[in-house]
Amino acid sequence: QVQLVESGxxxxxxxxxxxxxxxxxGRTFNSYAMAWFRxxxxxxxxxxxxxxxxxxxxxxxxxxxxxxxISRDNAKNTVYLQMNSLKPEDTAxxxxxxxxxxxVYTPVLYDxxxxxxxxxxxx
Numbered sequence: 001q002v003q004l005v006e007s008g009x010x011x012x013x014x015x016x017x018x019x020x021x022x023x024x025x026g027r028t029f030n031s032y033a034m035a036w037f038r039x040x041x042x043x044x045x046x047x048x049x050x051x052x053x054x055x056x057x058x059x060x061x062x063x064x065x066x067x068x069x070i071s072r073d074n075a076k077n078t079v080y081l082q083m084n085s086l087k088p089e090d091t092a093x094x095x096x097x098x099x100x101x102x103x104v105y106t107p108v109l110y111d112x113x114x115x116x117x118x119x120x121x122x123x
Contacts, residue, residue: 002026002098002112009094009117012086016121020081022096022114030054030074033103035110036081038092038119045095049081050103059103086121094119 008020020036035050049070050059058070067086072079079096094117097110104110 002029002032004096004098004112004114006094006096006114006117009119011120011122014086014088014121014123016086017082017084018086018119020083020094020096020117020119022079022081024077024079024098026077029077029098032098032100032111034070034072034079035097035099035103036070036079036094037097037107038090038094039116040092043092045107047105047107048094050105051079052103057103059105061105083119086119088121088123090119091121092119093117 003025036048039045098112
């Protein structure tokens with residue numbers, strides 16, 4: 001079992017930055033691929049970025065390439081999402097997820113989810 005708790009969301013002006021954290025419980029954190037998703041009101045949950053268990057491999061959605069960076073610290077059981085150059089369209093609830101295989105883009109294929117953290121970007 002893995003429990004995930006996100007933090008770091010909030011209100012920021014367009015062009016600003018936020019760093020989200022996802023703290024995981026469980027001794028097997030470093031065996032899971034991790035990912036960040038987001039969901040805006042009335043929209044489907046969408047993939048943002050994913051990172052392999054070792055941290056050596058990362059994937060990004062095209063709309064965040066060059067703006068967002070995913071990283072992990074297995075010693076701290078934590079995965080991060082650094083978000084720069086934020087836009088109003090980035091407003092959503094952001095979720096982290098864990099998967100016992102490699103990173104994929106489909107939410108339903110992830111095994112564990114956090115409760116989400118709200119990110120609001122004002123214009």
